[in-house]
Amino acid sequence: MAKTYNVGILGATGAVGMEMLKVLGERNFPVNELRLLASSRSVGKKVNFKDKEITIQLAEKGAFKGLDFVLGAASNAVAKEFKDDIVASGAVFIDNSSAFRMDENVPLVVPEINASDAFKNKGVISNPNCSTIITLVAVNAINKLSKIEGMYASTYQATSGAGAQGPVELRDEEAAILNGGTINPSVFQYQIAENVIPHIGSFNDNLYTTEEMKMQNEGRKIMHLPDLKVTCTCVRVPVVRSHSISVTVLTENKVELEDVKKVISEAKGTVLYDVPAEKKYPMPIVTSDQDLVYVGRIRRDLVNDKAVTLWCAGDQVRKGAATNAIQIMQALCGLDF
Amino acid sequence: MAKTYNVGILGATGAVGMEMLKVLGERNFPVNELRLLASSRSVGKKVNFKDKEITIQLAEKGAFKGLDFVLGAASNAVAKEFKDDIVASGAVFIDNSSAFRMDENVPLVVPEINASDAFKNKGVISNPNCSTIITLVAVNAINKLSKIEGMYASTYQATSGAGAQGPVELRDEEAAILNGGTINPSVFQYQIAENVIPHIGSFNDNLYTTEEMKMQNEGRKIMHLPDLKVTCTCVRVPVVRSHSISVTVLTENKVELEDVKKVISEAKGTVLYDVPAEKKYPMPIVTSDQDLVYVGRIRRDLVNDKAVTLWCAGDQVRKGAATNAIQIMQALCGLDF
Numbered sequence: 001m002a003k004t005y006n007v008g009i010l011g012a013t014g015a016v017g018m019e020m021l022k023v024l025g026e027r028n029f030p031v032n033e034l035r036l037l038a039s040s041r042s043v044g045k046k047v048n049f050k051d052k053e054i055t056i057q058l059a060e061k062g063a064f065k066g067l068d069f070v071l072g073a074a075s076n077a078v079a080k081e082f083k084d085d086i087v088a089s090g091a092v093f094i095d096n097s098s099a100f101r102m103d104e105n106v107p108l109v110v111p112e113i114n115a116s117d118a119f120k121n122k123g124v125i126s127n128p129n130c131s132t133i134i135t136l137v138a139v140n141a142i143n144k145l146s147k148i149e150g151m152y153a154s155t156y157q158a159t160s161g162a163g164a165q166g167p168v169e170l171r172d173e174e175a176a177i178l179n180g181g182t183i184n185p186s187v188f189q190y191q192i193a194e195n196v197i198p199h200i201g202s203f204n205d206n207l208y209t210t211e212e213m214k215m216q217n218e219g220r221k222i223m224h225l226p227d228l229k230v231t232c233t234c235v236r237v238p239v240v241r242s243h244s245i246s247v248t249v250l251t252e253n254k255v256e257l258e259d260v261k262k263v264i265s266e267a268k269g270t271v272l273y274d275v276p277a278e279k280k281y282p283m284p285i286v287t288s289d290q291d292l293v294y295v296g297r298i299r300r301d302l303v304n305d306k307a308v309t310l311w312c313a314g315d316q317v318r319k320g321a322a323t324n325a326i327q328i329m330q331a332l333c334g335l336d337f
Numbered sequence: 338m339a340k341t342y343n344v345g346i347l348g349a350t351g352a353v354g355m356e357m358l359k360v361l362g363e364r365n366f367p368v369n370e371l372r373l374l375a376s377s378r379s380v381g382k383k384v385n386f387k388d389k390e391i392t393i394q395l396a397e398k399g400a401f402k403g404l405d406f407v408l409g410a411a412s413n414a415v416a417k418e419f420k421d422d423i424v425a426s427g428a429v430f431i432d433n434s435s436a437f438r439m440d441e442n443v444p445l446v447v448p449e450i451n452a453s454d455a456f457k458n459k460g461v462i463s464n465p466n467c468s469t470i471i472t473l474v475a476v477n478a479i480n481k482l483s484k485i486e487g488m489y490a491s492t493y494q495a496t497s498g499a500g501a502q503g504p505v506e507l508r509d510e511e512a513a514i515l516n517g518g519t520i521n522p523s524v525f526q527y528q529i530a531e532n533v534i535p536h537i538g539s540f541n542d543n544l545y546t547t548e549e550m551k552m553q554n555e556g557r558k559i560m561h562l563p564d565l566k567v568t569c570t571c572v573r574v575p576v577v578r579s580h581s582i583s584v585t586v587l588t589e590n591k592v593e594l595e596d597v598k599k600v601i602s603e604a605k606g607t608v609l610y611d612v613p614a615e616k617k618y619p620m621p622i623v624t625s626d627q628d629l630v631y632v633g634r635i636r637r638d639l640v641n642d643k644a645v646t647l648w649c650a651g652d653q654v655r656k657g658a659a660t661n662a663i664q665i666m667q668a669l670c671g672l673d674f
Contacts (some may be wrong), residue, residue, distance in 0.1 A: 150640040151640070152585060152640060154491035154570075154583035156493070156533045156572065156574070170531075171514075171515065174511045174514070174515060175515055177508075177511070178508065178511060178512055178515065189616050190616075190620060190622060191622055193511075194507075194575060194576050194577050194621070194622075195576060195620055195621050196493045196574060196581055196621060197620060198581070198583070198619075198620070198633075198634055198648045199613070199616065199618060203613040203614065206636065206637065207613060207634070207635070207636035207637075208639070216639065229640045230639060230640070231585060231638050231639045231640045231646050233491075233583040233634070233646065233648060235493065235581075235583065237493070237533060237574055237575070238531060238574070239531050239532060239533060239575075240531050244533055244535070244572075246491040246535070246570040246572065246583075248489060248568060250640065276536070276540040276544060277540065279526050279527075279536065281535050281536060282535075283527060283532055283533060283534060283535070284531070284532050284533060285527060285528055285532045296535075297535055297544070297570065298544070299543065299544035300543065300544075301568050302545070302553065302567060302568045303487040303488070303489060303566045303567070303568045303587065309568050309570065311535045311570060
């Protein structure tokens with residue numbers, strides 16, 4: 001009989017937690033027990049998984065006993081609160097928060113890029129930032145043609161990146177615009193409907209946001225490129241789901257466009273979607289509710305003749321969060337991801 | 338008595354034509370006769386200008402006699418059809434189409450940057466592309482600190498850049514999403530509500546769009562920088578009005594951030610709007626329905642230590658089109674613009 005696993009989801013009722021449940025089912029991960037853990041607010045609620053009804057239990061010390069994996073879909077604070085107990089209980093904690101990503105004892109993993117790092121875990125593995133995952137999956141194959149030295153990235157990030165209330169606020173504001181109501185932003189800094197906001201995360205001393213610095217800092221760790229330089233501008237746009245990114249990839253040696261297209265088309269996790277004449281290029285309406293990163297608009301960079309410029313998009317709730325965590329678990333179990 | 342001028346607007350009933358009428362009034366341009374010209378479809382319609390009612394006349398050969406200026410707010414085809422007749426009638430044709438922009442006999446003018454070029458006209462002056470105007474006004478002051486050698490630009494372009502029907506289609510689609518209707522794009526290639534589309538203009542052989550190449554080609558001519566290299570990605574976003582642009586400016590020598598902020602705050606046409614801690618950065622909801630280009634998020638580029646990265650936004654129907662044309666006319670008349 002095939003091996004099965006006891007899996008917990010910490011923060012099961014949030015946007016990422018619910019998506020993890022969905023992806024677990026879709027991928028037929030061999031679950032024995034599925035334990036859904038959340039704050040007291042959600043305890044007792046019932047959730048369907050395949051043909052079973054599962055009752056949400058309280059996330060508390062001792063709640064992780066007997067689990068093989070805990071998928072973290074909660075805040076940094078909650079992740080920090082329960083980490084030691086999860087590890088002590090013998091489970092591997094695959095955490096989607098940013099709490100442990102830059103900890104040198106914690107592997108930061110995108111399975112298509114550095115699955116082998118996951119096996120070096122000491123009980124905790126971090127899931128990277130959503131825009132970072134999508135961008136790196138798109139460009140990773142280029143690194144095999146020539147070392148990536150730098151990137152310019154401008155993001156077009158969906159409202160669901162801010163959690164389940166993001167799209168609710170967007171739709172409420174759209175209705176207010178159409179019907180003459182008032183707009184009172186609470187999830188975002190300003191009105192997001194019919195607007196764009198160049199502010200995600202908080203501002204560092206270097207005037208980049210925490211979100212913008214993740215592309216460089218997490219990128220270095222995931223791709224094993226300690227000198228990678230990334231200038232990133234993160235922008236929230238009035239989209240429900242899927243982040244898009246305009247990227248220039250600066251390589252050590254000149255890469256040929258045909259080679260770039262070939263390796264992207266062959267790489268795990270990417271779809272080469274690049275037929276401009278047929279209006280085929282990645283867009284949120286194409287890339288939502290699935291797990292692959294679409295790459296298109298591949299062309300010679302005009303500033304630096306060695307470099308390439310491209311456009312990618314992917315579902316950040318799935319590949320940028322829930323799916324990536326489950327792929328890490330699949331990789332650790334020796335399963336195809 | 339102060340001099341007054343006879344002004345025609347060719348394509349008076351379109352989005353840019355109507356905005357020209359508004360800006361002419363706001364700026365109190367010394368108009369003697371205002372002649373509004375359009376296709377037969379609009380002939381006979383009446384439009385208010387200040388305390389007068391003006392009847393739309395047919396745009397046809399001979400219709401430009403006696404005018405000092407003709408502001409072109411029509412298509413390339415219409416601009417080409419009437420250019421010779423306008424020039425022969427003795428008027429200066431300030432044209433917003435792209436028909437003559439790269440003609441070496443036609444100045445391409447952003448008054449804050451190269452007003453003096455306007456005086457070298459042989460009857461025709463071109464108004465540049467909207468994203469190009471907004472980006473160049475934002476970065477021009479940096480060129481005085483150190484020669485600009487290159488730029489990376491990713492745009493977030495409003496639906497009104499596609500004409501008056503652009504925002505109508507956006508709002509129709511928003512209503513269809515909220516109320517469960519169907520979406521049938523006709524202005525844009527795909528659904529624009531809750532989506533972003535990396536395709537404006539048509540694709541060149543080099544896989545950049547015509548819109549993307551304008552930033553480099555028009556930028557070279559306007560800034561007198563024949564070797565300027567620009568990699569641009571143009572993206573339509575679900576915004577009604579104001580284009581935003583994420584820009585990295587590559588300079589010959591290192592520029593200091595404080596100097597960049599100082600020259601931008603002092604430059605004509607720009608507003609330094611850059612207090613991240615107070616959530617002050619340019620956004621469409623801040624920059625619409627006015628004539629200045631807002632510049633913020635100014636920071637050291639992380640890929641190239643000599644360069645700066647910034648974010649700018651401006652109303653592309655006004656400064657990116659109507660206002661720029663009227664400022665050219667003001668400059669030619671020796672008036673403050």
